[in-house]
Amino acid sequence: MNDVLRLPAERRLADELDALRAHDRDPRPPGWRLSPRAVETFILGSNGRAYEFERDGAPARAVISRKFYGDDLLVQRAIVTLASDRGLLLVGEPGTAKSWLSEHLAAAVSGDSLLTIQGSAGVTEDQIKYSWNYALLLAEGPSLRALVPAPLYLGMRAGKVVRFEEITRAPHEVQDTLLSCMSDKVLTVPELPGDDGVVLARRGFNVIGTANTRDRGVNEMSSALKRRFNFETVPPVEDLNDEVRIVREQVTTMLRGTTAEGALLGDDVLELLVTTFHEIRAGRTVDGVKLDRGGAVMSTAEAVAVGYQSALFASFFGRGRVEPEHVAIHLAGAAAKEGGDDLKVLRNYWEVAVKPRAARELGLWKAYYKARSALKG
Numbered sequence: 001m002n003d004v005l006r007l008p009a010e011r012r013l014a015d016e017l018d019a020l021r022a023h024d025r026d027p028r029p030p031g032w033r034l035s036p037r038a039v040e041t042f043i044l045g046s047n048g049r050a051y052e053f054e055r056d057g058a059p060a061r062a063v064i065s066r067k068f069y070g071d072d073l074l075v076q077r078a079i080v081t082l083a084s085d086r087g088l089l090l091v092g093e094p095g096t097a098k099s100w101l102s103e104h105l106a107a108a109v110s111g112d113s114l115l116t117i118q119g120s121a122g123v124t125e126d127q128i129k130y131s132w133n134y135a136l137l138l139a140e141g142p143s144l145r146a147l148v149p150a151p152l153y154l155g156m157r158a159g160k161v162v163r164f165e166e167i168t169r170a171p172h173e174v175q176d177t178l179l180s181c182m183s184d185k186v187l188t189v190p191e192l193p194g195d196d197g198v199v200l201a202r203r204g205f206n207v208i209g210t211a212n213t214r215d216r217g218v219n220e221m222s223s224a225l226k227r228r229f230n231f232e233t234v235p236p237v238e239d240l241n242d243e244v245r246i247v248r249e250q251v252t253t254m255l256r257g258t259t260a261e262g263a264l265l266g267d268d269v270l271e272l273l274v275t276t277f278h279e280i281r282a283g284r285t286v287d288g289v290k291l292d293r294g295g296a297v298m299s300t301a302e303a304v305a306v307g308y309q310s311a312l313f314a315s316f317f318g319r320g321r322v323e324p325e326h327v328a329i330h331l332a333g334a335a336a337k338e339g340g341d342d343l344k345v346l347r348n349y350w351e352v353a354v355k356p357r358a359a360r361e362l363g364l365w366k367a368y369y370k371a372r373s374a375l376k377g
């Protein structure tokens with residue numbers, strides 16, 4: 001599996017899930033692989049506690065890592081919603097871990113995060129419910145054999161969580177195919193006679209949708225469909241130290257098994273990087289100085305990307321240690337997607353926030369300030 005770019009959560013974290021299952025004494029909602037408490041531990045971590053379990057007959061131990069930082073109550077509410085008869089809609093700015101949370105919730109609850117529909121203007125009902133193997137359909141007419149099930153069909157039949165990413169980007173009529181499936185918990189295949197044409201959702205079935213507030217149309221979801229969901233707004237990470245932790249963990253994971261694995265992303269550089277994102281996002285520095293704020297998405301996800309690319313750069317073209325300059329070089333590409341105005345935001349940051357700190361000879365800020373030539377558009 002060494003050549004796989006990224007494993008789904010249930011495979012990547014199979015040890016953690018097995019360990020939790022081995023210790024799970026609490027009742028599980030019907031159709032769930034874990035109890036609500038164990039799902040919570042999977043998402044919020046075990047605080048260093050190691051769980052013993054058996055891996056292929058041999059004793060093993062696993063510490064449950066923290067996956068989501070921020071509002072623990074949000075995670076608990078999300079778990080409650082999933083056990084109820086309503087879907088869960090995670091709403092928020094891009095890069096706030098909506099997809100990340102949805103993947104890990106699905107992995108914990110159903111052991112399967114791959115029943116995923118990607119919402120887009122081009123998504124069709126076929127891609128959500130089912131389509132046909134047309135060769136078989138023409139040869140034999142409609143039959144279960146000729147039916148090609150899509151995620152919603154599969155999730156209802158197996159009693160699993162189905163993920164609908166960026167749901168508000170999908171056309172209305174496609175969104176609304178969810179309606180009957182979510183309220184009546186039944187999916188019909190009119191072409192098939194009798195029981196073959198009726199899929200009754202098994203317990204454990206539910207839907208996690210995600211929606212970006214930056215996309216137009218969050219409000220355009222039909223009110224009927226809105227009523228089928230509980231909405232949870234996922235805020236950007238508020239605590240600087242949490243964000244440092246997220247970026248460090250993510251970058252370390254991403255580098256694992258690559259030629260850049262040994263690249264060093266020190267805490268001091270990490271702090272520069274995260275502070276930059278944090279302050280521009282907030283529109284002011286921690287000392288209270290006002291900053292320009294453009295349309296650039298300064299999300300944690302982008303901070304992870306800049307950290308990762310800086311580490312690769314340091315490994316390929318530097319001395320293996322990420323320098324402030326490497327961060328500046330990659331910031332422009334990550335943050336300045338809309339071109340000039342976004343670059344202006346960065347340059348303003350260098351003038352207003354970086355320069356005074358450099359003048360006070362604070363840590364690496366001086367080197368960071370020197371790297372401002374990387375921000376020329």
Ligand SMILES: Nc1ncnc2c1ncn2[C@@H]1O[C@H](COP(=O)(O)OP(=O)(O)O)[C@@H](O)[C@H]1O
Nearest residue numbers: 067068069070094095096097098099100300301
């Ligand atoms: N609160 C958070 N806790 C943990 N990781 C976070 C958090 N916010 C952002 N991240 C990181 O940023 C990434 C967010 O990406 P993603 O889930 O694709 O965002 P979204 O779907 O909200 O646009 C995740 O991979 C995660 O590593």
Ligand SMILES: [Mg+2]
Nearest residue numbers: 098099165210
């Ligand atoms: Mg997403």
